[in-house]
Amino acid sequence: MAPLSEQDIERLARGLGREAAGRLDVERVAARVVARLRAPAPAAERRLSWVWWRAPLLLRLAAALAVIVGGSLTLRSAFWSASREPAPRGAVASVPWLTDLSAEELVEVFDSLAVDAPVYPGVAAGLQALDETELRELLRRLEG
Amino acid sequence: MTGRGPDPSPPDEDLVGAWRRGDEAAAAELVRRHARAVARFLSAAGAGDEVEDLVQESFYRAFRKIEGFRGGSSFRTWVLAIASNALKDLRRRSRRRPAVRLEDHDVPGAADPHQEAVGRELEDRLAAAISRLPPMQRDVFLLRAQQGLEYEEIARALGTSVGAARVHYHHALHRLKRVAEE
Numbered sequence: 001m002a003p004l005s006e007q008d009i010e011r012l013a014r015g016l017g018r019e020a021a022g023r024l025d026v027e028r029v030a031a032r033v034v035a036r037l038r039a040p041a042p043a044a045e046r047r048l049s050w051v052w053w054r055a056p057l058l059l060r061l062a063a064a065l066a067v068i069v070g071g072s073l074t075l076r077s078a079f080w081s082a083s084r085e086p087a088p089r090g091a092v093a094s095v096p097w098l099t100d101l102s103a104e105e106l107v108e109v110f111d112s113l114a115v116d117a118p119v120y121p122g123v124a125a126g127l128q129a130l131d132e133t134e135l136r137e138l139l140r141r142l143e144g
Numbered sequence: 145m146t147g148r149g150p151d152p153s154p155p156d157e158d159l160v161g162a163w164r165r166g167d168e169a170a171a172a173e174l175v176r177r178h179a180r181a182v183a184r185f186l187s188a189a190g191a192g193d194e195v196e197d198l199v200q201e202s203f204y205r206a207f208r209k210i211e212g213f214r215g216g217s218s219f220r221t222w223v224l225a226i227a228s229n230a231l232k233d234l235r236r237r238s239r240r241r242p243a244v245r246l247e248d249h250d251v252p253g254a255a256d257p258h259q260e261a262v263g264r265e266l267e268d269r270l271a272a273a274i275s276r277l278p279p280m281q282r283d284v285f286l287l288r289a290q291q292g293l294e295y296e297e298i299a300r301a302l303g304t305s306v307g308a309a310r311v312h313y314h315h316a317l318h319r320l321k322r323v324a325e326e
Contacts, residue, residue, distance in 0.1 A: 004266075004324045006317050012270050013289040013320075017187030020195045021180040029196060030175040033203045034168050041208070
């Protein structure tokens with residue numbers, strides 16, 4: 001088959017669908033469209049319409065959600081900043097309830113602070129993979 | 145004779161305005177004007193036996209959502225974009241490959257039976273290849289090559305940039321050329 005130029009492809013594309021268009025009963029399509037437009041909108045469309053008209057309510061809900069989420073994030077970041085401020089040497093020892101925690105409890109504490117494991121050198125796994133010594137080392141680093 | 149009847153061919157914008165005021169005759173006239181172009185587009189995009197239903201669905205959606213038509217493109221281009229979405233929805237629902245009716249593709253002006261057969265085979269392969277293009281490439285290609293639209297109008301209708309529309313068109317063209325030459 002002879003190679004086709006881009007112009008050949010475009011010319012062929014212009015001819016596509018002519019027969020389908022010729023077979024189309026335009027009057028029938030027009031009548032059916034108008035008949036559907038006269039009929040009440042299907043339930044799904046009415047639901048969408050309800051949602052649309054309730055947009056102010058939805059906007060208020062979205063705004064409230066944004067305030068709650070934003071406030072939580074701000075509080076969390078404030079707490080996180082405070083926890084990263086340099087602490088005097090021996091801070092861990094001055095908070096005995098932290099030193100007394102088991103490995104599992106330490107993991108829970110880190111989870112609540114959204115601390116990930118990579119700060120500990122040579123460890124690529126998650127917090128669950130650290131042993132108690134490594135967790136205490138991580139805690140010491142966080143305490144400064 | 146001084147009396148003048150109603151304008152026999154009001155522009156589309158006037159008909160759209162009339163439909164917004166609830167004039168069903170205006171909606172029917174818009175269907176008459178553009179239904180065949182939409183059918184050609186859908187057929188070339190691989191709508192197969194669903195062409196008539198999809199044409200109907202496209203105009204129905206267009207009239208129901210007429211408030212969304214802001215006149216950035218022509219009414220026809222807007223309906224073509226809706227038709228493309230209707231076809232995508234149909235395919236999503238039916239989860240099947242596009243049904244290209246090979247006998248749908250006519251060969252323009254071929255007197256020689258051999259030439260006619262070659263032309264028909266080429267058109268069939270081209271139609272099958274078009275229906276397998278990614279939707280955006282397919283739409284841009286058909287709106288440009290088949291419907292003769294400018295890139296600016298295509299970009300507005302499909303919600304993309306002029307530059308991206310050009311890139312889609314050239315990718316589509318190269319892919320179709322490769323398929324046609326295989």
